Structures are given as structure tokens and as C-alpha cells.
Amino acid sequence: MINYILRRLLIALPSLLGISLVLFTVLALAPGDPFEDLANNPNVPPEVRMALRAQFGLDDPIWQRYLRWLSAMLQGDWGFSFVSRINVDTLIQQRIPVTIAVIGLSQLLALLVALPVGVLAAVKPYSWFDRIASTVAFVGFSLPTFFTGVLFILLFSVQLGWLPFVYRADLSSSGWQWWVDQFKQSIMPITVLGLFQAASWMRYVRSAVLDVIRLDYVTTARSKGLAETVVINKHVVRNALIPVVTLVALQMPAVFGGAIVTEQIFRIPGIGSLLIDAILRNDTPVIMAVTFVFSCLVILFNLIADVLYGWLDPRISYR
Numbered sequence: 001m002i003n004y005i006l007r008r009l010l011i012a013l014p015s016l017l018g019i020s021l022v023l024f025t026v027l028a029l030a031p032g033d034p035f036e037d038l039a040n041n042p043n044v045p046p047e048v049r050m051a052l053r054a055q056f057g058l059d060d061p062i063w064q065r066y067l068r069w070l071s072a073m074l075q076g077d078w079g080f081s082f083v084s085r086i087n088v089d090t091l092i093q094q095r096i097p098v099t100i101a102v103i104g105l106s107q108l109l110a111l112l113v114a115l116p117v118g119v120l121a122a123v124k125p126y127s128w129f130d131r132i133a134s135t136v137a138f139v140g141f142s143l144p145t146f147f148t149g150v151l152f153i154l155l156f157s158v159q160l161g162w163l164p165f166v167y168r169a170d171l172s173s174s175g176w177q178w179w180v181d182q183f184k185q186s187i188m189p190i191t192v193l194g195l196f197q198a199a200s201w202m203r204y205v206r207s208a209v210l211d212v213i214r215l216d217y218v219t220t221a222r223s224k225g226l227a228e229t230v231v232i233n234k235h236v237v238r239n240a241l242i243p244v245v246t247l248v249a250l251q252m253p254a255v256f257g258g259a260i261v262t263e264q265i266f267r268i269p270g271i272g273s274l275l276i277d278a279i280l281r282n283d284t285p286v287i288m289a290v291t292f293v294f295s296c297l298v299i300l301f302n303l304i305a306d307v308l309y310g311w312l313d314p315r316i317s318y319r
Contacts, residue, residue: 005303012299019295024069027284028062069288079285083278088289091274098167099270102189103259107252109194110201117198118205119237122213133202140199145192149265152188163188167268189266193259197251204247208240242309249305256294 060068072079078088121130157165164185173181212218213236221231260272267273271290278286 005307008303008306012303015299016296020070020073020292021066023288023291023295024066025062027288028065030284078289081278081283081286083281083283083286088285091286092271092289092293095269095271095274098268099256099259099263099272102186102262102268102270103193103255105186106190106193107197107248107255109190110197111248113194113198114201114205115237118202119209119232121202122206122209123232125210130206134206137199137202140195141203143196144261145196146261146265148196149188149192149262152192153265156188165266167266189262189268192265193255193262197255200251201244201247204244205240208243209236212236212240245305245308249301249308250298252297252301256297 069079076089078092080086081088081091084091117133121133124130153165156163165188167185167189213232218231218235221235222228256271259270260276262268263270263272264276271293274286275290277283278290
């Protein structure tokens with residue numbers, strides 16, 4: 001398996017190189033000037049702006065700038081933020097723990113909801129439970145996260161006053177109270193993202209289980225006298241999870257993109273809000289770094305999905 005992972009990583013290198021070239025070219029050709037504020041400031045001489053552009057090589061040819069960026073990236077230098085005035089890797093390190101915590105817990109919530117509900121709905125198809133679960137899933141999948149986010153804020157923050165509607169990274173509390181405050185301000189964004197994903201995944205889990213539960217080997221397992229729970233958990237669910245793993249792995253990078261909206265609604269200082277702020281201010285080094293990280297996530301989660309296939313299905317071998 002280690003050799004397989006190493007081969008996949010080597011194959012991924014040309015893909016990452018091509019993705020970085022396309023991203024860099026598009027950003028370089030995009031309109032806008034990161035030093036536009038300086039140009040509109042009468043107190044800053046034009047010579048200062050031109051000196052800054054020359055210092056960062058913004059007037060050089062695109063291919064020259066790309067090779068310089070690629071060389072610096074391979075050495076661990078992600079660039080310098082024109083707006084925040086700090087290194088891009090430092091800026092990302094400050095923001096990414098919050099995003100990973102919120103997205104990780106939301107996806108865990110989605111799995112905890114989607115798997116049991118989807119399996120129970122498939123085991124008892126067209127029952128009242130299946131119809132109610134399917135209806136709720138369709139409604140939850142149809143409502144965008146910005147709508148449910150605002151709805152949660154109006155209900156739990158404005159009307160009931162139970163939860164804070166603005167995420168604060170600088171909590172003044174300490175000890176156990178800090179954990180309580182952190183939990184309270186994380187409930188709504190985690191629930192909004194988690195339930196939206198759970199609604200989609202539940203339908204896929206139900207469909208996958210329905211496809212497997214009708215196969216001959218499931219009938220054979222039941223004819224051997226195995227308990228229904230053993231048949232479902234050992235013979236049905238494990239094989240039904242293979243297409244679900246593909247779905248989850250391929251949607252994870254999209255979840256990071258969808259979290260941008262949620263972070264804006266709840267004012268979460270994560271990667272999504274950093275990307276939006278960088279786009280609005282033409283901070284191209286930050287935009288390049290964040291989008292490149294998202295591209296790496298696509299390749300990473302594809303590799304994780306392929307590794308999980310072998311664990312779920314022994315017939316799959318790593319060659």
C-alpha cells in the first residue's frame with residue numbers, strides 16, 4: 001500500500017504543477033492593482049507605488065513571475081500579503097485551525113446523522129420513517145446555508161437569546177468557561193453545515209443500501225440464520241459505503257468552498273473569510289495560496305478515498 005501511495009503522489013505532482021500554472025496565469029491577467037489604495041492616496045507619491053511594484057516584480061512577464069513564485073513555494077515561501085503586511089503562510093496558519101475545527105465537526109455531525117438515518121430508511125423502504133426522512137432530507141438539501149444560517153441567527157440569537165451570532169476568536173474567558181463559550185458560539189455554524197451535508201448524504205446512503213440489500217449474497221446470509229442486525233451491519237452497510245466514500249471524499253473540497261458563505265454569515269475568522277477579503281482587496285498572493293491549498297485538498301481526498309476502498313472491499317488490491 002505504501003508503494004501505491006507513493007506512486008499516486010508522484011502522479012499528482014504534474015497535476016499540481018498544471019493547476020498552479022493555470023491559477024497563477026488567471027490571477028495575473030485579472031484586472032485590479034493590489035496597490036490601488038496607494039494610487040488613490042494623495043499623500044503617497046507615485047514613485048513609492050512604482051517602487052513597490054518593482055520590488056514585488058509585478059511588472060515582470062508572467063512566466064518570470066510564475067517561475068519566481070514556484071521556486072519560492074518549493075522552498076516554503078508562500079509569498080507576502082500586500083494587505084496584511086505579513087507572510088502568507090503565517091496568515092493561513094492563523095486562520096486554518098478555526099476552519100478545520102468547524103468543518104471537521106460539521107462533517108462528523110453529517111455522518112452521524114446521514115449513516116443511521118439512511119440505513120434505517122433503506123431497511124424499511126416506503127415506510128413512514130422513510131417518507132418523513134426523505135421529505136426532511138429534500139427540504140434540508142434545498143435550503144442554502146446562507147438561508148438556514150440567517151434563520152438560526154434570528155431564532156436562537158435574536159428571538160431566544162441562547163447563542164451568540166458572531167464568532168469571536170478573542171474570548172476573554174479561561175478554563176472550563178472558555179470551552180463552554182467556544183462550544184456555544186460553534187453550535188450554529190457546525191449545525192448549519194452539518195445538516196446541509198447530512199441531507200445530501202442521507203439520500204446517497206439510502207440509495208446505496210437499497211442496491212446492496214437486494215443482492216444474492218445478502219439473501220444467502222439471511223438463509224444461514226444470521227441475525228438481521230449482523231446481515232445489515234456486516235454484509236450490507238460495509239459494501240454500500242464504497243460509493244458513499246467516493247461522494248464524501250469528492251465533496252470535501254467543495255465543503256471548504258461552501259464554508260466560505262457560512263464563515264461570512266457568522267463572522268468566523270477562517271480560510272473562507274480570508275479568501276473573500278483577499279479577493280475584494282486584490283491580494284493576489286493570498287488568493288493564489290488559498291486556491292492552491294483547495295486544489296491540493298481535491299487530490300488528497302481522492303487518494304484517501306482510494307485507500308479506503310481497499311479497507312471496505314478486500315477484493316480491491318493496491319498495485
